Every structure is written in C-alpha cells, then in structure tokens.
Amino acid sequence: MNQLFVSDLHLTSPETTIFQSFRRLIERSTKNRQEIYIIGDLSEAWIGDDDNSDLSLALTDLFQFATQSSPTYFLPGNRDFLLGAQFAEKTGITLLKDPYMLTSKILLTHGDTLCTDDIEYQKLRKKIRSEEWKKTVLSMSLGERKQLATEMRRQSIISQSNKAENIVDVNGKAVFEAARKYGVSSIIHGHTHRPGIHIEPWGSRYVLGAWETCGWALRREKGQFFMNCFSLEDHYEI
Numbered sequence: 001m002n003q004l005f006v007s008d009l010h011l012t013s014p015e016t017t018i019f020q021s022f023r024r025l026i027e028r029s030t031k032n033r034q035e036i037y038i039i040g041d042l043s044e045a046w047i048g049d050d051d052n053s054d055l056s057l058a059l060t061d062l063f064q065f066a067t068q069s070s071p072t073y074f075l076p077g078n079r080d081f082l083l084g085a086q087f088a089e090k091t092g093i094t095l096l097k098d099p100y101m102l103t104s105k106i107l108l109t110h111g112d113t114l115c116t117d118d119i120e121y122q123k124l125r126k127k128i129r130s131e132e133w134k135k136t137v138l139s140m141s142l143g144e145r146k147q148l149a150t151e152m153r154r155q156s157i158i159s160q161s162n163k164a165e166n167i168v169d170v171n172g173k174a175v176f177e178a179a180r181k182y183g184v185s186s187i188i189h190g191h192t193h194r195p196g197i198h199i200e201p202w203g204s205r206y207v208l209g210a211w212e213t214c215g216w217a218l219r220r221e222k223g224q225f226f227m228n229c230f231s232l233e234d235h236y237e238i
C-alpha cells in the first residue's frame, strides 16, 4: 500500500480553510487506498478525548470515514499527546509510539526529541509526558484543561521568541544517533516547521512542513518518496 504522511496542521476549528483542505486530502487518500500517517500536531491543542468541541467532533467523523478504507495511524506531537485510546477506539485509528519503525529502514518521529539543544523544552517535555502529569491533567474539568492549554501556549510563545534559530531546530548529532540506534536510512519528522529533504551521510531526512501558506504532504509510492506543498484553497490533485 502507498503511504501518506502529514504533520503540524495545528487545526483549531472545522470551519477553517486548513481543515477543509485536510478533509479533501483524506478523501483523496481513501479513494487511492493510501495508508494515512499523521505524525503529530494535528490540532493546535488536544485537551482530552472527552472534549466535545466542534473540532473534536469533526475529526471523529473524518477519521471514522477514513478508516473504513484507509488504515490511519496517529503518532502524537507536543500539542496533541493527550489524544488517546478512547479517540482511537471511537474512530478506528491506530496510535503509534514515538519513535515508530515504519519498516526496518524508515523511522517516524514527531521530531521534538531531536531538538536536543533546547534544554528548557526537553525538561518540560519530560515532565508533561510523564504518566503522572497526564493523569493529573486529565482529572481536571474540561474548562480547566482549556485554560491550562492556553497558558502553556502563551508560555511557549514567550520562551520560543527568546531562543536562537538553531536551538529550535534538530541537533545533527541527535539525528545521526537516532539513525544509528535504529539502523535506518530514512527519518521522517515534522515539528520544526522547516520543511525539506536533507541528504546526509547516513541517509535521508524528510521534514514535513506546517500547514500555513500551503499544505505539506509526503507520499511514499512503490518505495519512492514525493514531497508536496499544495494550495490550501483549491482542489489541486497531489
């Protein structure tokens, strides 16, 4: 089966151009029987599977539709790591742990663990990805969780704006070590919002872009990779 990879859509509402574009992409993928891999930051914030927001309901519908013909996989990002088993069960998607070996030679990861120069972020990540933190947060009311997500986003914007450009990108050594540890020749990730294909001595690094001025998708067909940046407005066939 051919595969489609996307990340960093940062969806906020089903009413947005980005959501509509994502819906069309999913519809095409199901028609083409592509496997769908979402490798993090699908939504701007995911406060729990019990969220009854318009976005949460629209995504439930969309994935229920998608999984009828396309196996759909979700690997969490730093914005939506609270997406869990309840949503997976409702929609039929499969949750993946980060990192995930797609084949013995291809590694999928959201990408934030590769940004090792950002020591402050790595510390925060360790704390909020602990089972204890997740449990505490999920026991709060939806309203409280919404507030917490807004506050965390505010803090993150402040802290990112004080960091040098290279600190928020992947660390070359961390990438190399991941490739060596897992014995892969391709790594696919997002997170950094720096789309591109990097050919390195150990292999290739495919970086998905954030859906801002265009939508980013990586396809793998018969073992070949194709990266696209497509217009969010029209129904351009990718």
Ligand SMILES: [Mn+2]
Pocket (backbone or CB within 6 Å): 040, 041, 077, 078, 079, 110, 112, 190, 191, 192
């Ligand atoms: Mn991210």
